[in-house]
Amino acid sequence: MANFTDHLKxxxxxxxxxxxxxxxWANTNTAADNLAGLARQAELLRDAFAPLGGETTLVDLPPHERVDAAGGTVSVPVGHALSVVKHLHARPHVLLCIHMDTVYPTSSxxxxVxxxxxxxxxxxxxxxxxxxIAVMLAALETLERSPFAGNLGWEVLITPDEEIGSPSSLxxxxxxxxxxDLGLLFEPALDEAGTLAGDRRGSGNFSLVVRGRSVHAGRNISDGRNAVIAAATAARMLDALGRELKGITVNVARIEGGSAVNVVPDLAIVRFNTRVDDAESMQHVRRCIDDIVADISARDGYTAALHGGFNSPPKTLASAMPLPDYLADCGRQLGIDIRFLPTGGVCDGNKLAAAGLPNIDTLGVRGGAIHSNDEFLLTxxxxxxxxxxxxxxxxxxxxDLPPLPRNARNPEPPSSR
Ligand SMILES: [Zn+2]
Known part of the structure; x- marks a missing residue:
């Protein structure tokens, strides 16, 4: 058997x-709404990837819609994505994907570093x-220095909005x-030992806008329709779904609404996240949520409107086969123990799997305390x-590895909302 590890020198x-x-890169703030920081980062990344000699594009992304505190939708601009493509017609063609945005606000x-x-x-x-991103770059540099460069087509995609659910990159x-033909994503390993993500749960983010009728609390309170109370009722019903349905969790994260204490509030917004084990649970909980919205809307003087959706459908390790086996075999040759564990977290790997692309999504570094001020990298x-x-x-x-069969297209692509 040929020893390909010689090509890694x-x-x-x-x-x-x-x-x-x-x-x-990390000394440049790239909160998803820091357009100046993201633009600087995109330039740094373009420079770093340029020596690979691919066709490089900064891709304009459409703004996405968000429900604001007034219950209306506002259009939110995002940064550019970086795309680099090389050996366009070679097969197989590999997507290498990761994000440049972070969770740390501009004012953090x-x-x-x-x-x-x-x-x-x-x-x-x-x-x-x-x-x-550094792991991905170095892996491509190694490939392009090998005698097999040109036999494998590749496409790099680095997005600016993953931490807010990739609404514009979808x-x-x-x-x-x-x-x-296959996807490699460079999210961090799950732990310091380097465990990779296997099955991933699905995730949906929703905003429920409840409207009632505003009146003076002292004069004619019975004519009012208290949107905060109706929103609280909806929140209790949503919370109960997560307790009663198997394989489903619901997190009521935030309720906004109301003004002065002598005014019956006419607007409240419930923001919630739901996670599901599988596609069946996803469809079931969606029907239950729609029932709750219909229940609130049917009450005299109230309306309820639901925004959002399951932007990250569940992903199974089986959907990526035989790619995980190939990786495990590479790990054996390098003395790296490859283990996969299920996780409740989601990433763009969920969206790509739902779109029919077999992928492994935690090929990035080992480290820890991500999304906190203690985030660290084991260099x-x-x-x-x-x-x-x-x-x-x-x-x-x-x-040296047999080509991967293409998965059947998912009949229900992820919601873009
Ligand atoms: Zn990430």
Missing amino acids: YLNSQGDRLRGLVES TFQR ERVTSDRLRGPGVTDAKGG PLLREAASRN DSLVERARLSALLLVRLAAG
Whole structure:
């Protein structure tokens, strides 16, 4: 059997450089609404990927709609996505995907990367997912230096809105799913040991806008229709769904509404998230939510309108087969133990799987405390994980792994709302 690990030697000298790239990227704030920061980041990434020689595009994304505090929808602009495509007509064609935005607001106190020890960086987005961008870049550099470059087509897609559910990138993700044969996503591993995500639950975000009738609380309260109370009723009913239905959780996260204490409020908004184990549960809970909306709307003097949807349908490890087996085999050759565990978290891998693209989505770095001011990256994992993805790419390019069958298209693509 040919030993393809010989083609990974380039990576032995890349550790310091990759760490430096992560530092420079993570020192740039890229909250999903920080358009200036995202524009700077897109430029940095374009420069870093340019030597690969692919066709590079900064893709304009459409704004997305959000329900504001007045119960209306507002249009919200987003940053650009970076696309790099090379060897367009080679097969198989691989999508390499990750996001440049982070959860840290523009005003966050957590803005700079710090070298905690020789093998540990602490900083905003070092692990989720700027470390993953470095892993992806290094894996592609290795492939392109190998004698098999040109046998494998690839497309890089780095999006600016994943942390808010990819509302503007979704059409782009679906298009990418349709023209690639498999997907590699560089979200961080689930833990410091490097466990990868297997089955992922589905997730939907919703805003329920309840309207009633406003009157003076002292003069004619019985003519009023209290939207806050109706919203609270809906919230209790939603919460009960999560308690009563198997495989479904509902988190009522926020209720907005009301003004002065002598005014019966005519507007309230319930914001909630629901997670499901499988497609059947997703359809069932959606029907139950619609029933609750209809119940509130049927009450005299009230209306209720639901916004949002299941933007991330459930994803199974089985849908990616035999890709997980290929990765495990690469892991064996490198002495990396490959394990998959189910998780309740969602990512763009859910959306790509729903669009029919078999994918593995946690090929990024090992680290921890993501989405907190303690987020850290274990820097040894930059080269380690780049070796893993590079070996997979090189073996695919060399024809050492059988081509993947395309999955049947999901009849119900994820909602864009
Ligand atoms: Zn992420």
